[in-house]
Amino acid sequence: MAQVETVLAKKLNTFVRLSPDEMACLASLQSRRRSVSALTEIVYEGQTDHRAWILQEGWANCYKLVPNGGRQIISFPLPGDFMGLRSVLLRTSDHSFASLTDAVISEVSRQTLAEIFRQFPRIAIAILWATSRDEAMVVEHLVNIGRRDAIERLAHLFLELGHRLKMVGLATSEGFACPLNQYVLADALGLTAVHVNRVLRQLRERRLITLTKRQVIIQDLPGLRALAGYDSTYLNGGIDGT
Amino acid sequence: MAQVETVLAKKLNTFVRLSPDEMACLASLQSRRRSVSALTEIVYEGQTDHRAWILQEGWANCYKLVPNGGRQIISFPLPGDFMGLRSVLLRTSDHSFASLTDAVISEVSRQTLAEIFRQFPRIAIAILWATSRDEAMVVEHLVNIGRRDAIERLAHLFLELGHRLKMVGLATSEGFACPLNQYVLADALGLTAVHVNRVLRQLRERRLITLTKRQVIIQDLPGLRALAGYDSTYLNGGIDGT
DNA sequence: CGCTGGTTTGAAGGTCGTCAAGAAGGGTGG
DNA sequence: CCACCCTTCTTGACGACCTTCAAACCAGCG
Structure with a gap:
C-alpha cells in the first residue's frame, strides 16, 4: 500500500x-x-x-x-x-x-x-x-455561547476553525475556505442570521477578519485572539501548537 | 461485605x-x-x-x-x-x-x-x-443556552435535575432539595443573577415551579415540560424511564 | 431572463444586562 | 437576646444587545 x-x-x-x-x-x-x-x-x-x-x-x-x-x-x-x-x-x-x-x-x-x-x-x-x-x-462551544457576546463568539469560532483546518493542511495564517453561510453561523452561535450579518460587518470594519465568497481572510490574528479571549489549549491537550 | x-x-x-x-x-x-x-x-x-x-x-x-x-x-x-x-x-x-x-x-x-x-x-x-x-x-445544555430563552432554560434545568435526582432517590415528582443560589443558576444558564431572579418569579406566578429555602417545589410538571420543550431521552439513551 | 438562495440594511421593539439600593434571612459575638 | 454582620434575594430604572419584520439587492444558474 x-x-x-x-x-x-x-x-x-x-x-x-x-x-x-x-x-x-x-x-x-x-x-x-x-x-x-x-x-x-x-x-x-x-x-x-x-x-x-x-x-x-x-x-x-x-x-x-x-x-x-x-x-x-x-x-x-x-x-x-x-x-x-x-x-x-x-x-x-x-x-x-x-x-x-x-x-x-x-x-x-x-x-x-x-x-x-x-x-x-x-x-x-x-x-x-x-x-x-x-x-x-463542545465544552468550549458551551462557554462561547454562554459567556461571550456576538462579536466574540464569531471571532472565537473562526479562530477554532482555522486552528483545526491548519492541522489537516486546509488553512494558513492568512485564512481558509469556509462554506458556512450566515444562517448556519447563526444556528451554531445561538444568534440570528441578521445579527450575524451585522457582526460580520463590524469584524470587517475593524479589520480583524473578512468572510467573502466562502473565503475567510484573517487580517489581524493577535487582535482576534485578544477580542475572543482565545486560548487554544483545549484543542491540543496542553501540548503547545499554535 | x-x-x-x-x-x-x-x-x-x-x-x-x-x-x-x-x-x-x-x-x-x-x-x-x-x-x-x-x-x-x-x-x-x-x-x-x-x-x-x-x-x-x-x-x-x-x-x-x-x-x-x-x-x-x-x-x-x-x-x-x-x-x-x-x-x-x-x-x-x-x-x-x-x-x-x-x-x-x-x-x-x-x-x-x-x-x-x-x-x-x-x-x-x-x-x-x-x-x-x-x-x-453537555450537548443538551448547549442546546438549552443556544436556543431557548431564559424561562425555558430554567424550566429545562430544573426538569433535568429532578430527573437525575430521582434516579438516585433524592427527588420525587413533588420536588427536591436544591442548594443552588441565583448566582450559580445564572452562571450555568448564561444569564445574570438579577434576571434569574425575575424569571424565577415568573415561574412562581405562573404556578409552575417554586424555589424557596433551598427547596424546589414542582407545581405543574406537564406545564413545565411543555414550556421547556423537555424530552428526556438524552438521559436514558432511548430506554423509556419518565 | 427570471428564479432562488444568500447577503445587506432599516426601523421598531423585547429580552436581558447593568447599576443601584433596599429587604430578608442566618450566623456570630457582645 | 439583641445588634451587627454577611450572604442572598428582590425590585426599579435605564440602556444595550439582539430579534423581528420587512424589503431591497446581488450573484449564480437553469
Whole structure:
C-alpha cells in the first residue's frame, strides 16, 4: 500500500508520532470511501446502527432540533474527524450529522475498530485523544455561547476553525475556505442570521477578519485572539501548537 | 461485605441490571471515602493527575473560567456521578470541578478502574454508558443556552435535575432539595443573577415551579415540560424511564 | 431572463444586562 | 437576646444587545 498520509493520520500525528505501520493501518481503515452530496443526513437522531464515519473531504455539521422549530449546531466535523463514534459503542445517537457541502466519507464498523484497537494500541490511544478533544470542543462551544457576546463568539469560532483546518493542511495564517453561510453561523452561535450579518460587518470594519465568497481572510490574528479571549489549549491537550 | 446499594449502583441499575457480585464490586470501589467542605476544588484546570472521583453526597459543579472574568458552569455532578474521569485516561483536564455544598467523595485510581474493567466487563459497559450520558447532558445544555430563552432554560434545568435526582432517590415528582443560589443558576444558564431572579418569579406566578429555602417545589410538571420543550431521552439513551 | 438562495440594511421593539439600593434571612459575638 | 454582620434575594430604572419584520439587492444558474 502506497504511503499516503490521510487527513486522519495528519491530525493524529499532532498528538502521537505514528509509525509507517500505523499510518498504513489508518489508510486501510479509510479505504471504503463514499461520496455524498451536500445536505445529506449521515447519522440521524435515534439511529441504532453500530457504525461510525470518518469525514474525508468537505464540511459537515452535528446538530439537534428543538421542539419550537429551532436548530442548534453542536459542532462542525472537518476532514479527519469522526462522526457518530458514540453510537458505535452503545446508545442510540441523540443528535444528527449531515454534510454541509459535497463530501467524501468512509465507514467504520464496530468490528474493524475493535480489530485495530487490538492490533495497534497506540492508534487506540490516539483516537481516544481525538474523541476527548471533540468533547473539549463542545465544552468550549458551551462557554462561547454562554459567556461571550456576538462579536466574540464569531471571532472565537473562526479562530477554532482555522486552528483545526491548519492541522489537516486546509488553512494558513492568512485564512481558509469556509462554506458556512450566515444562517448556519447563526444556528451554531445561538444568534440570528441578521445579527450575524451585522457582526460580520463590524469584524470587517475593524479589520480583524473578512468572510467573502466562502473565503475567510484573517487580517489581524493577535487582535482576534485578544477580542475572543482565545486560548487554544483545549484543542491540543496542553501540548503547545499554535 | 454488606449488600449496600450505593448511589452509583442505583444509577447504573437504570441501565443494566447488576448482579450481587457486581454491586459488591461497586461498593468496594467506593469504599475510600473522604469529606470535603463546600467550595473545595476537587479537580483543577491543567491537572495531570490520573485520578477521578465519585461524588457520594452533596452537590458539585464543573466549570470553566473565561479571560474577561466570567464563569460558565458546564454541569452539576450529583451523587453517583463521576468527576474528572476524562483526565484518568489522558490529557490534562481542561475544566475544573468544585463542591458546592459539604460533600463526600471517593477516589478512583486508574489501576482500580482498569482492574474492575477486566474483571467485570458489564460494569465497564455501564460506566461507559454513564459517561456517554454525561456527554449527552453537555450537548443538551448547549442546546438549552443556544436556543431557548431564559424561562425555558430554567424550566429545562430544573426538569433535568429532578430527573437525575430521582434516579438516585433524592427527588420525587413533588420536588427536591436544591442548594443552588441565583448566582450559580445564572452562571450555568448564561444569564445574570438579577434576571434569574425575575424569571424565577415568573415561574412562581405562573404556578409552575417554586424555589424557596433551598427547596424546589414542582407545581405543574406537564406545564413545565411543555414550556421547556423537555424530552428526556438524552438521559436514558432511548430506554423509556419518565 | 427570471428564479432562488444568500447577503445587506432599516426601523421598531423585547429580552436581558447593568447599576443601584433596599429587604430578608442566618450566623456570630457582645 | 439583641445588634451587627454577611450572604442572598428582590425590585426599579435605564440602556444595550439582539430579534423581528420587512424589503431591497446581488450573484449564480437553469
